[in-house]
Amino acid sequence: MLRIARRSLLRSSISPSPSLIPRRHNSILSFSEDVELFRDVVRRFNTDLVQPNVSAMDAAEQIPASLVSALFDTGLMAVETPEEYGGAGASFTAAVAIVEELAKCDPSVAVLNDVHNTLVNTCVRKWGSDYIKQTYLPQLATSKLGAFALSEPSAGSDAFALKTRARKLPDGDFVLNGGKMWITNGGEAEIFVVFANAEPEIGYRGITAFVVEKDWGVKVVKKEHKLGIRASSTAVLALDDVHVPAKNVLGHYGKGYKIAIECLNEGRIGIAAQMAGIAQGAFDRAVSYVYRDRKQFGKFVGEFQGMQFQIAQVATEIEAARLMLYNAAAIKDAGGEFVTEAAMAKLYASQVAERAASKAIEWMGGVGFTREESVEKFYRDAKIGAIYEGTSNIQLQTIAKLIQKKYAN
Known part of the structure; x- marks a missing residue:
């Protein structure tokens, strides 16, 4: 897998881009070399190919075919697909880490990647006959959405x-x-x-x-x-x-009902990754602004205690959402039962995404309310998290049923 990912990175013209979040060693949120390699690829992909086009794509309501092709060329569209079919043979954790990183820049690109990887590829890979896998996995790995x-x-x-x-x-x-x-x-x-x-x-x-x-x-x-x-x-x-x-x-x-249920349970972790990415993307932009650009009464607004407490609260919630996300992914990768954890991660991350994006607009003031900055888009993008791949009420129902099953028997 590393060989494929490195080859994908080398054949792309993507230049390095630093992350606002330093890597944390010996943390639950420290990742394997494989996953970190994918995260680096996506950060560079965002900087060179996604970020310059975010506003234009939002206005046109379309992702250009050239960007979709670049996702394939960079090796991001067949993350868990075995190498024999043209994929990277990586973990589910790698797949959701890619979604999270893409969502920090543009959630539209993130969900395109997420559905392709965690739903479609997963269905074909897990339930396809030899004929289906041999016919369709190579196409889904290289060119066809x-x-x-x-x-x-x-x-x-x-x-x-x-x-x-x-x-x-x-x-x-x-x-x-x-x-x-x-x-x-x-x-x-x-x-x-x-x-x-x-x-x-x-x-x-x-x-x-x-x-x-x-x-x-x-x-x-x-x-x-x-x-x-x-x-x-x-x-x-x-x-x-x-x-x-x-x-x-x-x-x-x-x-088919069994396939749908199992795929959607996995897919909920992908949506949690998208929502965590939205929350972090909005937070990164707004907090940078309040500490570097926006001044009131002679000092940066981030220096006021009222603002600092809000920032601390949102940062804590994002950390919790990411811990829930990667806990669910780790259980899934280990072959354990993850339905409750997936529902909790999806529910909570969608709530945090809405709150973080809303606060980010407030922290940036008038400019946050305009389309000159990305935070109003994060706010609009966050709302879908409470709706698709199971509404928040469906997640609550799932969690409640499993709690009842645990304690009532």
Whole structure:
């Protein structure tokens, strides 16, 4: 993996960029050489390729194809994929560390990377047949963006109330009909993990997952215009008589619900990483401003005790969010049960992201409220954390159920 990451770094024209956060040795938040290498790659990627384009991407509501290609070229789109399929063969912790670093600069780029890595690649890698892995993992590693197509107008928090149907043909192939909503990467994706019900009469047990190529007839009906993460495409998809070969069933027939649940549990850690990155990005910009640029009554505003207490409080919350994030990732990497920790990390990090971004605007005063600075964008981008991949209420419900199971038996 190090060989691949170093090669990716060398072939990119990315120049060094210092981090505002020094590495901390002998800390729970000190990382392996592999993970630190990826973090360095992303910091340089942000400085050279993302930061100069953040405002333009937000205004255009689009991530340029050239930037998506650069993510592939830099080795950031197949983090856990084994080397034999063109990936880095790295850990889940490395994947979420990349998301966190990207989110410090632009959360839209972070979620594009996150969905591709922690949802699509994971589904194909864990449940794909040899044919599916050999066919699609190399494409997902090098050039083709993936999307996770589960949500529908009536299937959001109630994720398994799917209306999309999969009709089985006599030869074993399937025809998909229906629509999907809120699909991240939907506007640019070429490979989709699609969930459809092949036997609605038996409820969720009929849900089956498929790997579907866009060219087979997946249509982008529209791209949503959003409050935040505007550059990330969120699309409505139409599936009209989309023919899918039997060999493109992911996992086993009727086991799509299990695949969705397991992937979303992992995905929640990725969203926690995105939210932690938003919180840190807003904090870094605003605290630098109050100690270096903004003066009132003859001194920097960061020197006033009222401001210092607020800064200390937010810094503490960000530290706690990151500890929860990487604890959940470590448990997952070790093969342990991480559902509670993932839900807690996602819930808390999304709350901290909103508070940190809101405070950052206040600390910067009028300029923080304008689009001249990035903090108002962090504020808009943070709101989605309480909504996607399970709302905050769904996270609370998950945590509460698991607590009840622990203490009631």
